Amino acid sequence: MQKTGKTMTFTRYLLSEKPEYRSRIDQLSDEAWPVFLLNGDVHHWHLLFETFSAYQILFIDSAGVLIAAGHTVPLTWDGSLSNLPQTIEEILLRAEQSHLQNQEINTLAAVAAMVSSEHQGQGISSRLIQEMKNLARQHAFTSLIAPVRPTWKSRYPLTPMEHYVKWARTDGAPLDPWIRVHWHLGAQPLCIAPNTLTxxxxxxxxxxxxxxxxxxxxxxxxxxxxxxxxxxxxxxxxxxxxxxxxxxxxxx
Ligand SMILES: CC(C)(COP(=O)(O)OP(=O)(O)OC[C@H]1O[C@@H](n2cnc3c(N)ncnc32)[C@H](O)[C@@H]1OP(=O)(O)O)[C@@H](O)C(=O)NCCC(=O)NCCS
Incomplete structure (x- = not known):
């Protein structure tokens, strides 16, 4: 399936179709996150690659270069705020539990989205979220939920999250570019997740x-x-x- 960002062409795969890209995803991760964040209390990250490889979205260009990756897992969610997982680790464990106990899975949860630094600013992240929604639709899930990590919040580390997420531009769109991408695609706010990773x-x-x-x-x-x-x-x-x-x- 060929896709285009604002300026480039790439093909969408699932990791289950391209298992050899596992180490490239790790490289993209190392490039995307501050080092300290790679040392958080997430112990079941491996489930993404072992149990849920059919839910990992890859954008690969014509030269075989991985330009973006989107991590998601399928899980059971009753639709209430109190039933939302509190942490990334809980998202992974909920997905594993839903899978092992054959529960009725109704939700796709995004875990991370990464675009390689050379390809940022071209609208590719928006395509990634759209592919997450397509994947959810293909599985007949009712929603895609995402614990959004606002990309500009690190510029305002002293501002409480509750204030920051409400900041808007004069056109009414959210000030934060990553919240804005989700908003443009029709996402509705649910609540703050005060601590998704320690x-x-x-x-x-x-x-x-x-x-x-x-x-x-x-x-x-x-x-x-x-x-x-x-x-x-x-x-x-x-x-x-x-x-x-x-x-x-x-x-x-
Ligand atoms: C967050 C990330 C996925 C966004 O990917 P991207 O493909 O570069 O984003 P887009 O090109 O779709 O741009 C998204 C918005 O940010 C804006 N933007 C992009 N680059 C920008 C920059 N350097 N300065 C200011 N705004 C910028 C765009 O204008 C766009 O807003 P708009 O659609 O309202 O105009 C990417 O930066 C990334 O991988 N970051 C590291 C990992 C991360 O933080 N992931 C998100 C949390 S899971």
């Missing part, structure tokens, strides 16, 4: 991950973090919680 490490580890020095205990603004990181030099521990914004795409 990163804990020693002070040395945090210094290594961030290339910063933390001479004393306190709250620090760290590049790529959506809110401050707490460093406790006496206990030799640094802690960060990654907030997201749950949004829901109807899949008609």
């Amino acid at each position: 990163v804990k490490g020693s002070v040395d580890q945090w210094q290594e991950w961030t290339k910063m020095i933390f001479p004393e205990s306190g709250w620090y603004l760290v590049p790529g973090a959506l809110q401050p990181v707490q460093i406790d030099c006496e206990r030799n521990i640094g802690r960060y919680e990654d907030p997201n914004y749950w949004m829901k795409h109807p899949v008609g």
Whole structure:
């Protein structure tokens, strides 16, 4: 299936059709996320590749280069806010449980979307979300839900998430570009997910991950973090919680 972004052509595959792209996805991940985020409390990431490879969307160009990847998992959700998974780990575990217990699966949950840095700003992420919606539709699910990690929030780490997600441009569209992509495609806001992933490490580890020095205990603004990181030099521990914004795409 050939697709076009604003300026380029690529083909959409599922990882189950191209298992040899597994290590390329890891490379894209390493490029897409701040290092500290790759050290969070997510222990079942491997399910994406082992159990749910038919739900991993890949965009590959004519030279065979992976230009974007979208991670999703199928799960059971009763439609209420209280039944939303709280963390990325919980999304993965819910999907595994729904699968193992043969529950009626009705929802596709997005876990991550990544576009390689050379191809960003060309509208490719929008195509990725559309493909997630198509996948949900093909499985006759009723919705696609996404814990959206707002890409500009790291520019405003002191602003509470509750305020940030409401900021809008003069044309009424959300200020944050990534929330805006979902909004343009018809997503509705659900609620804040205050902590989808916790990163804990020693002070040395945090210094290594961030290339910063933390001479004393306190709250620090760290590049790529959506809110401050707490460093406790006496206990030799640094802690960060990654907030997201749950949004829901109807899949008609
Ligand atoms: C977030 C990400 C997927 C967006 O992908 P993308 O293909 O570059 O995004 P698009 O080209 O579709 O642009 C999305 C919006 O951001 C805006 N935008 C893109 N690049 C921009 C830039 N450098 N500066 C300002 N705005 C920018 C676009 O104008 C667009 O808004 P609009 O449609 O209202 O005009 C990509 O940046 C990425 O992989 N980032 C790292 C991983 C990540 O943060 N993923 C999202 C959380 S899961």
